[in-house]
Amino acid sequence: MEKLPRYSECFICGRDNPAGTDITFIRTEEGVACEYLAAPKHNGYRGIIHGGIISALLDECVGWAVSLRAGRMCVTGELTIRFRKSLPVSTKVTVKGFCxxxxxxxxxFRGYGHIEDEAGTVxxxxxxxxxxxxxxxxxxxFECLKMADAPEKAVTPADIWGEDCRK
Ligand SMILES: CCCCCCCC(=O)SCCNC(=O)CCNC(=O)[C@H](O)C(C)(C)COP(=O)(O)OP(=O)(O)OC[C@H]1O[C@@H](n2cnc3c(N)ncnc32)[C@H](O)[C@@H]1OP(=O)(O)O
Structure with a gap:
């Protein structure tokens, strides 16, 4: 599993965005994943994570999964979220995205994903x-994408897609 680059200004993965969630995404065999510890600063109602945060986490995770497949960074055209259970603050969850x-x-490119806890609750x-x-x-x-473990290091399309890099 390999850490994906981080976009310095991004609300979800950006180191330089103090309002963000400070998350690192990982390339998995099936797609992309990240860990998220539900934080009180992301509350909607008291003790429950805001649906907008949940949507943003899924947007970016699925966005990465399709981008890896597309050989290009992608923008979201349409995103449908089904909120099945309220996510309590302090819950540790995994966000998973697939193409x-x-x-x-x-x-x-169509993508899908979900958020689950350690017990498998979605x-x-x-x-x-x-x-x-x-x-x-x-x-x-690519001016804002930096290596996850070396924030000073720039990223090129070949770093992400290798020989699958789309021209
Ligand atoms: C990798 C890191 C993860 C990143 C995660 C974060 C991702 C984001 O949040 S990006 C920010 C939010 N999204 C955006 O800003 C995108 C804004 N929208 C756009 O730029 C454009 O509308 C875009 C690119 C989606 C489509 O534009 P364009 O290519 O001109 O589409 P257009 O020619 O009108 O339509 C082409 C086809 O796509 C379909 N289509 C167009 N827009 C949409 C849409 N929003 N949803 C679904 N289908 C659409 C049309 O039906 C059309 O199909 P057909 O040819 O069969 O009629």
């Missing part, structure tokens, strides 16, 4: 459609 293997076009599920950026639009993204 639909039944890919029919290179223009639009709190929320997501599915969405994601669109790869153009090569031009992707360039500024």
């Amino acid at each position: 639909d293997p039944e890919q029919k076009t290179r223009r639009l 709190y929320a599920k997501a599915e969405g459609r994601f669109f790869p950026m153009s090569e031009e639009a992707q360039k500024p993204v």
Whole structure:
């Protein structure tokens, strides 16, 4: 399992965004995952994590999973979240994202994901459609992507996709 780069300004994974969740995503055999310890600063109602935070975690995790498959960073076109159970503060959960293997076009990628705790309880599920950026639009993204373990180190498309890098 390999740590994915972090986007310095991102609300979810950015080191330089004090409002964020300070999360590192990991490439897994099936897709992408991250650990999240439900924090009181992310409350909606007292003691329960805000649905917007849950949505943002799933958006980014599934977004990474489809981006790895697409060979380009993607933007979210559509995201549907099903909130199955309230997520209590202080719960340690794993967020998992996957790209639909039944890919029919290179223009639009479908992805899905969920949030579960150590006992396997699922709190929320997501599915969405994601669109790869153009090569031009992707360039500024790489100005802010930094290696997870070396924040001073820049990242190139080849660092993420290797030989699968889309031209
Ligand atoms: C990798 C790190 C993780 C990152 C996670 C964070 C991701 C984000 O949150 S990104 C921020 C939020 N998203 C955005 O800012 C994207 C804003 N939207 C856009 O840029 C554009 O609307 C975009 C790219 C989605 C589609 O634009 P465009 O390519 O011009 O679409 P368009 O030509 O109108 O439509 C193409 C096809 O896609 C479909 N489509 C277009 N937009 C959408 C949409 N939002 N949802 C579903 N389908 C859509 C259309 O139906 C159309 O299909 P068809 O040709 O069969 O009619």
